[in-house]
Amino acid sequence: MLRPLLEGALDLLAPPRCAACDATLDAGAAGFCDACAPLLDPDPTGLGALIYGGPVADAVRRFKYGPRPELARPLGARLAQAALAHAGQVDAVVPVPLHPRRLAARGFNQASLLARPVARALGVPLSFALRRLRHTPSQASLEVTRRLDNVRGAFRARPAGGRVLLIDDVRTTGATLAECASALAAAGAREVRPLVLARAEG
Numbered sequence: 001m002l003r004p005l006l007e008g009a010l011d012l013l014a015p016p017r018c019a020a021c022d023a024t025l026d027a028g029a030a031g032f033c034d035a036c037a038p039l040l041d042p043d044p045t046g047l048g049a050l051i052y053g054g055p056v057a058d059a060v061r062r063f064k065y066g067p068r069p070e071l072a073r074p075l076g077a078r079l080a081q082a083a084l085a086h087a088g089q090v091d092a093v094v095p096v097p098l099h100p101r102r103l104a105a106r107g108f109n110q111a112s113l114l115a116r117p118v119a120r121a122l123g124v125p126l127s128f129a130l131r132r133l134r135h136t137p138s139q140a141s142l143e144v145t146r147r148l149d150n151v152r153g154a155f156r157a158r159p160a161g162g163r164v165l166l167i168d169d170v171r172t173t174g175a176t177l178a179e180c181a182s183a184l185a186a187a188g189a190r191e192v193r194p195l196v197l198a199r200a201e202g
């Protein structure tokens, strides 16, 4: 009984670590160590904060499957920085939802954790307006051509605002984001801007 509590307390006192490789960080370092930080690739399209790969792929994997939900802090800070390009131009921030069954298994929705600091940075509400109706196989497990079919009709939305910033952790084909955007449009959003932490190229 005591052990988990004690470990939790030690985690709070532990120095921050690199999101990608777990190296101890100097005070004030922004989420990644001196070896990993130069390998980060900002996404020039603005769809992602970073290009997926290398330390970013490691960080996302550790964050979701570690599971290391506390990595939402440095990763969310990166995303919030990228989101400032949308300042004053969106009315709400909406995370891509997990199906309740997957949420229960993982214990947290990575997109929700990332969306929170984004909403705070933009000064707009965080809205859980999207619902995932079907428990679909993980997109990562599917061939690219099957991903659109996998998520078609998988989401419903309630009204969130006229202009929505839609948040997810990783974009590969964009199929999930496109389905979410059409559900939000059906619920009255007139503009949906997707933004992800990491965009996979090609």
Ligand SMILES: [Zn+2]
Residues within 6 Å of the ligand: 018, 019, 020, 021, 022, 023, 032, 033, 034, 035, 036, 037
């Ligand atoms: Zn590192």
